[in-house]
Each structure stands twice: as structure tokens, then as C-alpha cells.
Amino acid sequence: MSRVWLPCGHYHQSYAKDQGWWQTPVIKLKMLLLLGIVLLGVPLLLPGYWVGVCTIIGYTAMGALGVQLLIGYTELITLGHGAFIAVGAYTSTMLVLHFPWPEVLVDLGLAYPLSIVVAGLFAGIWSVIFGLPTIRVKGFYFILTTIAAQFITVDLILTQYVSKIGGRAQSIKIPSDAAKIGPWTMSGDVKPYLLMAVLLILMVMVTANLLRTKRGRAWMAIRDNDVAASTMGINVFYHKLLAFFVAGAMAGVAGAFWVSNTSAMSPEHFPWFLSLKLVGVILIGGIGSIHGAILGAAFWVLVGEFLQMGVLPLADYWPNVLMSFTFLKTAFFGLIICAFLNFEPHGLAYRWWQIKNYFNLWPFSY
């Protein structure tokens, strides 16, 4: 009953069809509906504040997608993914603010989009550099090198050198018209949201497509057992570096997107906690699942929002609560992750799969 989600009478005569995304008209309809909600429903119906929250969800999901690729599909545990988001963000900022763009490109509003591409490529290459130790080190030692990536990139290079370009001490101010795509300046709530939605959809498409190619299958083989994978003729080192490149590039694009949603770029946006958070997101969402990364991001951001809404009224009676809220919030997330590891070790994606199965197997249970 592995294929119980496909209706009876639906079969494939070729592998291309067999691997298709939207295999039945019903699924196609559902996905188009989802697309409509994301691109039209959210920006038109939700109040501005919540569109902003959705933007944050998308930004977190973009970062988490790369972590998912590394941890969930290739089993390369990374605790320094925030570094590559930072590299992307700073590359884009520097390009937009300091690169001598030809007038034509600036007028056409192509400077920022081009900077996103360059940021992606650069962050990818940066990520590959820190992936190089995988040829020798594994396990805990490798996790340490990813932590090193975080501290070398953010705390050393960005804080000590890049942030001081132009004589500034900390943050780099981004003028409101800096991020311009074609005729649209990325300001307000809706435009950054739409940019996020388009980028996230593209990233999901790229990831989902990669996973059904030879490369994707190689990654999963490495995840399951890298020795077995190499005996099957898979170049383990090459594929690990490729995973680093793709994950880093996606982080770079996510970072470059951040330029459009902030008024100042600071290394404080990319603390080590961001890297840890992304791992937490995929633990909650479910390891080894694309929609798990998105579900996890939504869960994380929304819980934070609701906590804040619950805490604000308390401030009248207990003024200290806002002071200690940041710590409470962190502690609370710790608690949630512990609870997930205990009660829902396969994450939200697995729960979603179970709900679908409940109805697919109707009126039986297997």
C-alpha cells in the first residue's frame, strides 16, 4: 500500500511520469490553490503586520532548506549555516552600495537582482571552502569545523573588517531605495513578502528537482551509509562539496533577500544562535523533508509571535517580564525542542503524513 495516495487506475508507463510532482488532477488543483493562497491570499487578506511575520517565516524557511539539504539529505551536521547567510547578506549589501554599476543597470533596477545571484554564488563558494575538511574529518570534529565557519566568518571577518569599511563601527545603513527590482522599490510589507515568496518557491523547486536526480539520490545514499555509497561508485567527497555549494548558495540568496527587509546590516543579525535555530527548525519540522523545513519555520516564528502576544499584557503587573522575555523565549524554545525530540521525533512533516494517511487508508488503518 505504499502508493495508496494514488487513486486506483492511475499508473505510469515511464520513469519520468513515475517521478512526476503533481500526479493527479486533484493534487494539481490543491497545489494551485496553495499557490493562490501564497501569492494572492496572504498579501491581500492579511493585515500588514502578519504579512511581515510571513516574510520572516519565509526567510527562516529559506535558511532551513539549506540546513535540511545538509543534515536531512546528506547527513552533514552543520552548526554554522548562519555564516553563509551573512556572507550573502554582506555581499549583496556591498555590491548594491559600493559596486560601480553602469547607469543603465541601476535605472533598469537590475543591480539588486544581480547582486542576489552573485551573493548566492559567493556564499556557495565560501561554503565549499568550509566543506573541504569533510575529506578527512567526520562526526563531532566536523561539527566543530562548521562552528569554526560561523566564528571565523561572522565574528572575525565581518565584525572586525567588513563592518569597518567606510569608517563605520558596526552596522551599515541601507537606504530605503537601495533594494530595487525593476520599477519596484522593496519597501513596505507586501513587496518584500512577494520577493520572498518567489525566491522560496524557486528554492523549493530547485531542491525538489535536485533530489530526484542522480545527485540527489547520491546524497541520500551518502546519508544512509557513506561507505556503502562509495563502494557503489559514488564520489562521496565531490557530492558532499556539491551539497555544501547548493546549501551555501541558498543561504546566500536568503541573506541577499534580507537586504530588502532591513534598514541596516549588522553582524548582530547573524549570531551563532541563528545557526542553532535553523537546526531547531528542521528538528521540529522533520528531518529529511522539504515541507518539513517550511512547517518548522512557520511553527518557530508563530510560537514566538504568540508568546510575545501573551507576554505583553503581563508587563503592566510585572514590569520585569519584558526584560527577561528574551531569555524566557529562548528557554521556551529549548523546552519545545526537547518535547519534540521526545514525543514527535519525526517532526511535523511526519504528523502531516500521518494525517494524510489516516484519510487515504479510510476506512481501515493499514
Added chain:
Amino acid sequence: MPHGSEPRTETAAQTGTEAISKELTIPKLFLQRCREYGKNKVAMREKEFGIWRPFTWEDYYENVKQICLGLVRMGLQREDRVALMGANRPEGLWAEIGSMCAGGVCAWLFQESLHDEVQYIVDHSDAKFFFAETQEEVDKALEIKDGCPKLEMIFWDDPKGMRDYTREDLMSIRRLQELGRELDNEDPDRFERLINQGHGDHVCLQFYTSGTTGRPKGVLLSHWNMLTMGRNLMAVDPCYETDDFVSYLPFAWIGEQMMSISCGLQVGYAINFPEEQDTVMENIREIGPHVMFAPPRLYEGMTRRVQVKYMDAPWIKRKFYEFGTSIGYRMAEHKFQKTTPPWYLKLINGLAYITLQKKLKDHLGMSRLRRCYTGGAALGPDHFRFFHALGVNLKQIFGQTEIAGISIVHRDGDIKFDTVGKPIPETEVDIAEDGEILNRSPSVFLGYYKNEEETEKTKKDGWLYTGDRGFIDEDGHLVVFDRSKDVITLSDGRPFAPQYLETRLKFSPFIQDAWVIGDQRDYLAAVICIDYSVTGKWADEKKINYTSYRELSQKTQVYDLIQKQVERVNKDLPEPARIRKFANLFKVFDADDEELTRTNKLKRPVVAKRYKDLVDAIYSDTDTAHLDLTIAYEDGREQHIKTDLLIRSTEA
């Protein structure tokens, strides 16, 4: 020389896809279809490595042509016999049609047949060539080759395990096709010339009937027999070229040949072959066939699976199931009575359809099913109601190999679960004085191979003596009682068909098979074979320990459970037809022990002889029976068994 009332005839309806003349043969029809569809339509699919690999009619044509010419090069003459053995697969059908194109006569063997059966059939049919599928069939063929002097060559198509076989009389089907291509290059018209030599009256297939007694007999069927049978069935129940059909029952069974060739070639629907025997149910669900023809055991298996899954489902799902089926049963009752259901029942049934029936049909692979047939043995009324309650158009048929398949079938909307329906066009039915059912149609067979005596007994004046007892009811439906020799006499002197009780017992998921005895005795008794997986699961839940089928079958709790099932059946029966005693057998009836035919029909004389001690014990005052007998395993090994069986009386 028909006896009794006026023969009931239905005139031939001219709704067949095209007129069939005596000139037409299966190869000629095949050629027409290939020319018509060519590359544009899929003729067959085989599930392999996860996908349904398609073969167009052009591929079909090429493969058949090469095999046919290859056989000719190897020396196949008209009327030469070709034996075939193996699972349902494209190569099997190509070899069959290929042999027919060259004028050969095909005899299929059941894949699980053992040494003696294979030797008997290959020797008796005078087969010159043998098509095997895998190493297993090749081994069987090699074993018997010395005993069959006429057998010249063995062909195989699955190379697995064949590397070290280098004998001269072995050849792969690929090599055979190469030879065929060579001949085709030398003489490009040869293939069509061969086909044109055929005539409708020539023999094309030779079936070995299972025969519940004695040695199998070779039934000779002509092209005309096969094609008229298909046409007349299609006139009643049309199929379309866009349909899908799943071929997974043995080709040695007439029902499968009828669907794949008699109907398949005339309509041109796609034939789908499953991946493995074990994946058949899953593959059926994927394809979702439009038409199905299967013996009752398949439907019994489906019902059992549904019942077991229902028992394991959570409370809320069980309630939905109970609601949906209870409405379905009421709707089915209206259908059987031919009354219009009230509007509110229709409305509620709509609800039941959405919440249950649609999904259940999807699980069973019956979503697209227009109609399905059951035949070959009796299907219990409970099973029959069950499928109609789901909204599945299940129909009984009556037929046999000697009439090339089906002669009598239910019409849509005129279904009675205790009858087998009305004759198809060009078919007459009559009842002899002793109650034997007689049939006459163009599809009645030519005779038994090398057995004049039996032929004369079975076929007189074009009438086929079916050997089944029955009568025609007030609506003109034929009611089949049972095989004449199986009918038993109850204590009150009435004749009774044990099959009826057996099929009702089998509606219980815990009972896989049953044998009802009591001919001219004081009361009826039953020998029950429990279903190992279902009863075993039940025992696991009840924390009952067991290590084998034999041990489980003799547990007191299992006897209690089976007693409840027997008493449920007893409830709505008159006193003399109730089962008074039963015993659980220590094994299931098996075709390898010759207790069943290869189509899973109980061979009553064989079991009566083998379990004589048990029968005697049941009809004496003891509560245990001592058995001492020899059983055979699937690999041909034999074991001597001494065991005691409990005998349990039911509540009066």
C-alpha cells in the same frame, strides 16, 4: 437429443465488433488488429522495475512474427503440439500466438504442476516444443524429457540461473527470435502465408481439464469456438478498446484465455501483466481494470481481507464502515428484488458512497470496474451480497472448458444471487430428464484428444452434457445445483448441495476452506480448514500460544471460535441441513496433495478416501479421531503423519 421442455434460445445479436466467418482464425484477427493500431496503441503492459512497460501492437506483431518463424525454422508443422508453462507475461502470449500463426496447437500447463502432471500432459499431447519461463520450468521439462520421446526442444525466456545450461535441446527465446528474423529476411511473405493457411475449424488450443476425478482430458478447441464465444459474450457485455484488463490467472485456465484472446483480440483492449504473483492485488489496484473474470477464491480473499482490516480499524472508522455497508446491503436488496429504493435511501446511499464505498472500491482496485464475473465454482450468497452492497456489478457465470468459456451469464440489472443467469446469444440451454444441464452453441468443443469414448459421452448431437445438475427458474434463469456426483441426500431424503454450506462457511474470515459431508447419514458434519493468518492474528491478540498450523487448529479456544461461525451459518437453515459436528483439519486442502484441482476445486472422492478415518470417527460416538496418513509438500517431498483431531458438536 434434448429432453424435457422446449429449448430456450436467444438469437445471435449482430453487435460483435465484426462478423466472424468460418474463415477467420485467431492469427488472422491478430494481424487485422496489428494493422489497425500499429504504433498508436498499447497492446500490453508488464510491470517491471516499478513501471508499467508498454508494448504497442507493432511490438506485439514483431515479437509474434519472430517467434512464429523461429518455430517454423525449428521444424514446427501444422497441427504440431506446443506445450507452454510459466507465469503470465508478454513472452507467454507471444509464444502462444506465434505457435498458432504457424498452425501449431497450444497446450498450457499450470505453473505449479508437479513432475507427474507435467509428464502426463506433455506426453499425452504429443508436444514437440516446450516453452518454459524460468530455470524452474526448464528443470521440470528436462526431468520429464526422457519420458516424452516426441519432445524436441525447450525454449526459455528468463535468463536468471540459466548461464550453465548448455544442452543442445535448450534454446533461449531470443535465439529463437533471431532464427525467425533470418527466415523473415529470406522469405518476407512467409509469415502472412502461414497465417492465411489457417481455417476457423482448425484446432488452436488444447486444454487439460482439471477433472475432479481421474486423469486430465485434453479438450480440443477451434478458432471458431474461441472467437464465437468471445463475440457472443461481448454482445451481452460490451468492452471497449480503451479498457484495461489485468491478466494474472493461469493461462492454463479457459477463463484467462477467453478474456485475453477471445475477447481481448476482438475488442483490442490493453492486457496488463503484474510484476510478481505476490504483487497481484497491488498491481490490480494500480491498473484499475474495467473488467475482471476470476474464480470465487479471489473474491473470497478480497472479502476476507476487508473483514480483517475492518476488525483492526479504530472505533470511528468501524462505525463508518458499519453504517456504509448496512445502507449498501439495503440498496443491494432493492437491486435483487428489482424494486425502486425510496428517495431517502438513495440520499443516504449517496452519503455512504462518499464516506465508504468509493474508498473501499479504490482499495480493492474496483473503482473503474464496469462488471466482473465469477465462475468455475460456486460463490457464496454472502460474498455475493457483500460486493453488491459496495456497488460492484458482480455477476455469476456458468461455463466450462468444453464450451470455450462462458455459456450463461447474468444480464446487467437482472441479477439473482442464487442463479447463474441466462444464455448468451447463439446458445441454447436445456435440462435432461435426470436434471443434467445441456448446452448447445457454436463454441462447443471438437472433442477430447485421443479419447473417443469420453467425447461420445459428453457431446451428443451437438449438445454438451455438462455434468452439472440444475433447473430453469420462473424468470428463465438457470440455477446450478452442484456437480451431479457431488449432490448428497439429507436425513429426510431431500437432495442437497454441500457446496452451498461450504461457501457460506467460507464467508467467515477465520475459515479458509470447508468440506461438508453427510450423504445418507443422520446429520451433516463439516471438516474445516482454518485461515492461518487471520486465526493466528486472532490468537496472538488473545495471547494463545501456538507454533504451527496443526497446533493452532486444535486449540480449544479456536474450536470455540469456529463453533460460533458454524452456528451462525446453522441459524437460518432447516433442521436436517444444519451442521451437527465439525473438526478442524491439521492442514489446508492442497492441490499438491491432489485434494484440490489446480483451479482450487475440492476433489471429493479423493478427500473422502484419504480422511475415511476422520469421517468414521465423526459418525461414531467418539470425540477424537486418529489419523495416519502421508502428505506431500510443494517441493515434492512426502511426510508420514500421525495425529489426533478433536471433534466438536454444535448446539442443537
